[in-house]
Amino acid sequence: xxxxxxxxxxxxxxxxxxxxxxxxxxxxxxxxxxxxxxxxxxxxxxxxxxxxxxxxxxxxxxxxxxxxxxxxxxxxxxxxxxxxxxxxxxxxxxxxxxxxxxxxxxxxxxxxxxxxxxxxxxxxxxxxxxxxxxxxxxxxxxxxxxxxxxxxxxxxxxxxxxxxxxxxxxxxxxxxxxxxxxxxxxxxxxxxxxxxxxxxx
Ligand SMILES: N[C@@H](CCC(=O)N[C@@H](CS)C(=O)NCC(=O)O)C(=O)O
Numbered sequence: 001x002x003x004x005x006x007x008x009x010x011x012x013x014x015x016x017x018x019x020x021x022x023x024x025x026x027x028x029x030x031x032x033x034x035x036x037x038x039x040x041x042x043x044x045x046x047x048x049x050x051x052x053x054x055x056x057x058x059x060x061x062x063x064x065x066x067x068x069x070x071x072x073x074x075x076x077x078x079x080x081x082x083x084x085x086x087x088x089x090x091x092x093x094x095x096x097x098x099x100x101x102x103x104x105x106x107x108x109x110x111x112x113x114x115x116x117x118x119x120x121x122x123x124x125x126x127x128x129x130x131x132x133x134x135x136x137x138x139x140x141x142x143x144x145x146x147x148x149x150x151x152x153x154x155x156x157x158x159x160x161x162x163x164x165x166x167x168x169x170x171x172x173x174x175x176x177x178x179x180x181x182x183x184x185x186x187x188x189x190x191x192x193x194x195x196x197x198x199x200x201x
Contacts, residue, residue: 002026005043006052007033008199011065011103014164015053016199018069020192021160022076066095066161073157080157090151094158098165101136105129110168137177144179155190163187167197 004019004026006012010033019026031037031052038050047054047063054063057075062068070091073081082088112126140162143150150158163184170188174181187193 001058003029003056005029005031005046005054007031008196010052012053013167013196013200014065014160015055015068017164017193017196018072018160020195021080022072022078066099069157069161070095080155080160082151082154082156087151091156091158094150095161098162102133103165105132106166106168109133110171114171137180140180141177144183159187
């Protein structure tokens with residue numbers, strides 16, 4: 001049996017979305033980041049970082065949301081994991097790119113503009129993160145002029161991983177990036193995405 005550790009209100013959101021895309025049944029340890037359960041020796045034995053998400057797939061323990069989604073899609077022979085080696089490499093490229101260029105930056109930007117109580121927001125953090133977010137959005141916009149989805153004409157793990165990580169961008173006006181905006185809407189309108197999102201909102 002698959003168990004997902006981590007609340008939809010965390011980076012586990014993208015894993016829950018992927019489980020939905022694959023139609024997987026799973027048990028859920030619905031824990032928020034830094035919840036006491038994530039700090040126990042038992043959980044640290046699964047994820048030494050004490051972070052979520054982690055999965056336990058019949059005893060196989062895996063952390064890192066991007067790696068989890070790639071593993072699950074491969075394991076279940078999903079068309080979301082392309083058959084072609086070069087397209088597989090592009091899934092890796094986009095997943096690693098997002099982790100490097102946007103994953104923390106988008107969270108910082110949204111937290112310090114709207115999500116945190118006004119008194120806790122820091123304008124310098126918002127400005128510094130936007131300086132990285134905006135060019136990354138430009139990169140996505142350019143890529144999406146060349147293809148319908150991130151990798152050609154089929155929806156793949158790359159779309160789940162990048163759009164899933166951009167959940168916070170759903171609250172940003174993306175009018176300056178129309179293709180990114182349209183792609184985000186197409187990704188987040190998928191039934192599995194909507195179901196995952198509903199667990200958070
Ligand atoms: N790169 C990791 C990041 C995991 C991560 O930072 N998770 C956050 C919640 S979204 C967490 O558990 N934070 C707790 C902490 O920082 O102690 C992934 O994508 O899975």
